[in-house]
Amino acid sequence: MTTRRLVRTAPVIPGAVPTAAVRAFRDRLHRVSEHRIWQGTADKGTTPVLYVDDVRYPARPLAWVLHHGTAPVGLVKAGCRTPLCVAGPHLTDDVTRQRERVLYAALLGIPLTGPCPAGVHDLAQFGYARPNRTTECRGCDNARRRIPHALKGAAAA
Template sequence: MNQRTVRTAPVTPGAVPTTVLWAFRDRLHRVDGHRIWLGAADKGTTPVLYVDDVRYPARPLAWVLHHDTPPVGLVKAGCRRPLCIHGPHLTDDVTRQRERILYAALHGITLAGPCRTGRHDLAAYGYARPDATTNCRGCDNVRRRITDRSEEYAA
């Protein structure tokens, strides 16, 4: 077996090699206003591009090509179309939080100030639930980490 070393390259705005750009555009397929990824995908859901044994995460790459700025946090397809990597359809932590604030405002809720535990800013971590109560993603994440750990111990 020929085990190749694959390294993951950071995607830098304004510094994406031309060969990578070509390979990237080659793997796009337009469908109903989406751009569906035809290349490799981790777990079948996370688009990845391999060029010369270098691994590029395709959604952050598409984000950088569209916005010319690095994304904050995970890049997801806001349109929920599997494997869509169309620049305008992608969301990062910042755009998703902006949408949560808009959604809350539509329900008469202002996401601002500290969360219930006082550890996070609701403007950055808060979200409104359909029943018009607010929750905090910062606290959700802490809870999730604790749960993950206890599952580890149980195994």
């Protein structure tokens, strides 16, 4: 006999993560120097997921909330590029990643302020610099990626 259990995905709310989930999260960490490698389930082998009492928590946003006490903005990634690392200080979100892009551009002497070259986006929020010192815009990059292939083919013909 097989029983099918309903699993629901829970939002990770700062200050309101159930104690059982916090304990289960900590039980699944494997310490490798400064990294905390996830020992639990991972979607596609790369996205850490925590299951507690038929509730599914995305483990990286959970780790972020436990570390910072605030909700992340956008995707949470392991900035250390170590597979399955969920160490709080190693995690990045849209805000911290953009902050790093601004710092990197400043090192190249490029101020990321004002509108992007297309005049559509705010460079402080979407801009980044390439090593060859050109200024690029993620907002425009994303817009280009959304153009359907059929349309691109027509434009090339």
